[in-house]
Amino acid sequence: MDFRLNEEQQMLQDTVARLVRGEYSFEKRLEFSETDAGFSVDFWKQLGELGLTAVPFPEELGGFGGTGVEVQSVMTELGRGLCLEPYLQSVIFGGGLISQAGDDSQKEAWLEGIASGGLQAAVALQEPQSFYNLNDVETRAEKNDKGYLLNGRKAVVIGGHCADLILVSARTSGDTSDANGISLFALKADTAGIERRVYPTIDGFKGCDLTLNNVQVDAGALLGEEGNASGVIEYQSGRAIAALCAEAVGVMETANELTLDYLKQRKQFGVPIGKFQVLQHRMVDMMSELEQARSMAILAASVANEEQSDERRRVLSAAKNIIGRSGQFISEQGVQSHGGIGMTWEYNFAHYAKRLIMINHQLGDDDFHLERYASLLQAS
Amino acid sequence: MNMNYTSEELAFRDEVRAFLDEKLPADIAEKVKGFRHLTKEDHQRWQQILCKQGWYASHWPEEYGGVKWTPVQKHIWDEESCRYGAPRSIPFGVNMVAPVIIRFGNEEQKQTYLPRILSGEDWWCQGYSEPGAGSDLASLKTRAVRQGDHYIVNGQKTWTTLGQYANMIFCLVRTNTEVKAQAGISFLLIDMNTPGITVRPIITLDGAHEVNEVFFEDVKVPVENLVGEEDKGWTYAKFLLTYERTGLAGIGLSKAALSHLKELASRRLKNGRPLIEDTSFSQRIAKIEIDLTAAAISNLRIIASVEGGGVPGAESSMLKVKGTEIRQSINDLARRAIGPYAIPFVAEELSLEHEGEFLSDENAAPLSAYYFNNRKLSIFGGSNEIQKNIVSKMILGL
Numbered sequence: 001m002d003f004r005l006n007e008e009q010q011m012l013q014d015t016v017a018r019l020v021r022g023e024y025s026f027e028k029r030l031e032f033s034e035t036d037a038g039f040s041v042d043f044w045k046q047l048g049e050l051g052l053t054a055v056p057f058p059e060e061l062g063g064f065g066g067t068g069v070e071v072q073s074v075m076t077e078l079g080r081g082l083c084l085e086p087y088l089q090s091v092i093f094g095g096g097l098i099s100q101a102g103d104d105s106q107k108e109a110w111l112e113g114i115a116s117g118g119l120q121a122a123v124a125l126q127e128p129q130s131f132y133n134l135n136d137v138e139t140r141a142e143k144n145d146k147g148y149l150l151n152g153r154k155a156v157v158i159g160g161h162c163a164d165l166i167l168v169s170a171r172t173s174g175d176t177s178d179a180n181g182i183s184l185f186a187l188k189a190d191t192a193g194i195e196r197r198v199y200p201t202i203d204g205f206k207g208c209d210l211t212l213n214n215v216q217v218d219a220g221a222l223l224g225e226e227g228n229a230s231g232v233i234e235y236q237s238g239r240a241i242a243a244l245c246a247e248a249v250g251v252m253e254t255a256n257e258l259t260l261d262y263l264k265q266r267k268q269f270g271v272p273i274g275k276f277q278v279l280q281h282r283m284v285d286m287m288s289e290l291e292q293a294r295s296m297a298i299l300a301a302s303v304a305n306e307e308q309s310d311e312r313r314r315v316l317s318a319a320k321n322i323i324g325r326s327g328q329f330i331s332e333q334g335v336q337s338h339g340g341i342g343m344t345w346e347y348n349f350a351h352y353a354k355r356l357i358m359i360n361h362q363l364g365d366d367d368f369h370l371e372r373y374a375s376l377l378q379a380s
Numbered sequence: 381m382n383m384n385y386t387s388e389e390l391a392f393r394d395e396v397r398a399f400l401d402e403k404l405p406a407d408i409a410e411k412v413k414g415f416r417h418l419t420k421e422d423h424q425r426w427q428q429i430l431c432k433q434g435w436y437a438s439h440w441p442e443e444y445g446g447v448k449w450t451p452v453q454k455h456i457w458d459e460e461s462c463r464y465g466a467p468r469s470i471p472f473g474v475n476m477v478a479p480v481i482i483r484f485g486n487e488e489q490k491q492t493y494l495p496r497i498l499s500g501e502d503w504w505c506q507g508y509s510e511p512g513a514g515s516d517l518a519s520l521k522t523r524a525v526r527q528g529d530h531y532i533v534n535g536q537k538t539w540t541t542l543g544q545y546a547n548m549i550f551c552l553v554r555t556n557t558e559v560k561a562q563a564g565i566s567f568l569l570i571d572m573n574t575p576g577i578t579v580r581p582i583i584t585l586d587g588a589h590e591v592n593e594v595f596f597e598d599v600k601v602p603v604e605n606l607v608g609e610e611d612k613g614w615t616y617a618k619f620l621l622t623y624e625r626t627g628l629a630g631i632g633l634s635k636a637a638l639s640h641l642k643e644l645a646s647r648r649l650k651n652g653r654p655l656i657e658d659t660s661f662s663q664r665i666a667k668i669e670i671d672l673t674a675a676a677i678s679n680l681r682i683i684a685s686v687e688g689g690g691v692p693g694a695e696s697s698m699l700k701v702k703g704t705e706i707r708q709s710i711n712d713l714a715r716r717a718i719g720p721y722a723i724p725f726v727a728e729e730l731s732l733e734h735e736g737e738f739l740s741d742e743n744a745a746p747l748s749a750y751y752f753n754n755r756k757l758s759i760f761g762g763s764n765e766i767q768k769n770i771v772s773k774m775i776l777g778l
């Protein structure tokens with residue numbers, strides 16, 4: 001058994017780490033967050049130039065053919081820097097949906113762009129009523145002689161505000177929460193009838209809600225079989241969950257380092273506050289939570305590209321559940337350990353704390369995944 | 381044992397309700413119930429209404445314009461005003477510095493400051509904490525050196541809540557460096573308009589401006605503004621903190637927040653059904669409601685003992701810890717209840733004047749921000765760790 005990264009994987013991780021350290025100071029992150037794009041266009045370009053946006057894609061697209069482990073290396077480092085670039089949305093999730101469901105011409109049209117970072121994709125799978133259930137789809141796509149006519153609304157599309165391509169789920173048949181009858185469409189963001197309501201997110205990103213008002217697309221926008229997208233969506237959201245867990249681990253690592261430093265440096269009652277046993281034990285608990293999270297992120301990465309199975313589902317839900325809980329623990333206890341300073345905008349810890357809580361609201365919170373896990377429990 | 385209100389207390393409750401029905405401005409109540417920021421003007425408007433009714437200074441002696449409410453009456457007021465969505469009084473003037481002035485100040489200070497607190501002419505803030513002195517308050521460094529009939533003050537205060545609105549600040553300052561830390565501190569009343577004072581905002585993680593840094597550079601403060609005796613300020617400071625902590629459990633606020641949460645959870649859907657019917661979510665709510673019931677009874681037990689002449693000691697520290705944890709977990713659930721909509725931060729929806737469609741729920745916009753902001757509850761007013769230290773020393777003798 002060997003949990004170490006191989007040489008190539010380690011090199012990959014080091015490259016991203018170096019890049020993040022060099023280009024992504026906390027002060028700059030605040031500035032990037034304020035721009036229209038909401039991230040560093042320059043940093044994104046660099047990721048593309050170094051081939052990092054191609055990591056999960058096959059070699060003919062300039063990629064590594066990277067699996068969960070390579071993705072994990074990249075995402076952890078982006079998490080450590082609290083990076084705002086749409087790696088998860090565009091490369092992992094968007095690119096994954098097209099790779100799995102697209103036909104040759106669709107792949108040809110879009111994947112190279114996504115893999116090079118030149119084309120930015122976003123995924124619009126949830127809706128105002130859907131909570132975290134991606135099979136809960138009310139948006140309708142009606143077949144007509146020109147292709148499909150889409151109507152509906154999509155909720156909280158992170159990165160959707162400036163994406164070129166938006167991957168939308170819509171119902172071609174069935175009732176609101178049927179798994180059958182969901183289809184997947186790739187919409188160019190400037191298609192007539194798409195309205196975006198753009199907003200910042202509380203953790204510094206940008207996103208939007210989409211209204212689809214008689215959006216007419218041709219049949220070439222349909223990804224995969226009509227009515228049969230539920231499995232693809234579930235599979236790719238699983239890959240995204242694994243990636244998100246890896247990001248969370250990076251965020252937690254930095255959060256814990258910042259807290260530990262603070263305990264050593266902040267003096268009250270004539271001693272560093274780290275001398276108080278209650279804070280020592282809490283810091284130990286925070287480190288243990290991180291270890292649990294790290295283990296599950298590794299496990300999640302290991303199944304991310306495996307064939308779909310109940311075992312894969314269980315692992316991913318278990319990982320997301322742990323990440324939700326440990327993230328909240330580290331966030332809240334870290335703020336508490338810092339005292340007032342941990343609550344301020346100017347101090348980086350607060351932003352790590354916010355990201356950890358918001359990760360729990362992406363792709364299902366700890367309750368959602370606990371239920372999913374429970375529904376898949378084996379009798380023995 | 382009798383846990384019921386007496387008929388007089390019930391009559392008082394009716395009177396409170398009638399007053400709130402009639403006099404609480406609807407726009408202000410809506411802001412409070414929706415966790416939106418109140419303006420200075422909102423606070424002042426409500427204060428005027430309370431003063432007119434004679435209910436603003438509910439724990440001052442009558443001779444200075446207070447009302448003689450029993451502890452149970454105060455509790456009823458607290459409970460009802462939270463339920464109706466009345467703003468909490470900004471405590472620094474009426475509930476903090478005033479009791480110190482009444483107890484330790486001289487006649488002239490009473491005549492000068494108390495009426496101005498009642499009229500709203502003065503807005504006070506609290507200058508205790510410093511960058512190097514938080515939990516270890518006695519290590520504070522802001523210096524006041526006597527020169528003739530003035531003190532010259534130099535130093536820095538921080539975390540000064542709503543200092544941007546204040547024209548007066550009560551400060552702990554070091555007047556003697558030769559003695560033990562606690563023994564060389566004095567309690568000074570300082571006019572914020574004195575030359576040499578600078579107020580700088582601190583923005584919190586939710587983007588709000590609620591706290592400030594206050595810098596003092598050769599600030600001349602007349603010696604008349606010293607409360608009590610020089611170097612004895614620590615005693616007054618501790619007296620004030622007991623007042624601060626009693627209110628911090630926030631039982632009334634938690635009850636209001638819980639009913640807001642239940643209402644929200646009945647509106648939000650999960651799998652097509654109201655979230656409140658979802659087993660795991662309703663169990664989370666139930667658990668908090670049970671905890672809150674217990675804390676509310678603990679609160680009543682303290683009130684009853686005070687009514688019987690007892691002095692709340694470490695019990696109020698325990699209640700502060702429990703009470704703030706409960707409120708924080710209600711905030712946590714409210715954020716969870718809106719699912720992915722916890723992520724957007726639509727600032728314009730924080731304003732009541734917002735016209736046009738709401739992104740999701742009209743009450744959703746402030747929920748995440750409020751959750752993050754209320755992490756402060758377990759930090760300020762003596763952090764929960766410090767409260768536990770107090771309990772372990774005072775009750776347990778550890």
Ligand SMILES: Cc1cc2nc3c(=O)[nH]c(=O)nc-3n(C[C@H](O)[C@H](O)[C@H](O)COP(=O)(O)OP(=O)(O)OC[C@H]3O[C@@H](n4cnc5c(N)ncnc54)[C@H](O)[C@@H]3O)c2cc1C
Nearest residue numbers: 336337339340506508509514515539541756760761763765
């Ligand atoms: C939003 C907000 C508003 C505030 N408003 C005001 C105000 O209006 N006026 C004012 O004067 N102050 C105000 N404060 C300051 C507040 O009282 C202090 O933040 C608080 O006393 C904690 O001090 P600190 O932040 O320096 O943390 P520190 O004292 O540095 O504590 C950091 C951590 O160490 C822990 N710790 C410290 N000592 C011990 C110990 N002996 N044993 C165990 N654990 C320990 C603390 O509990 C905390 O978890 C406010 C604070 C906040 C966050």
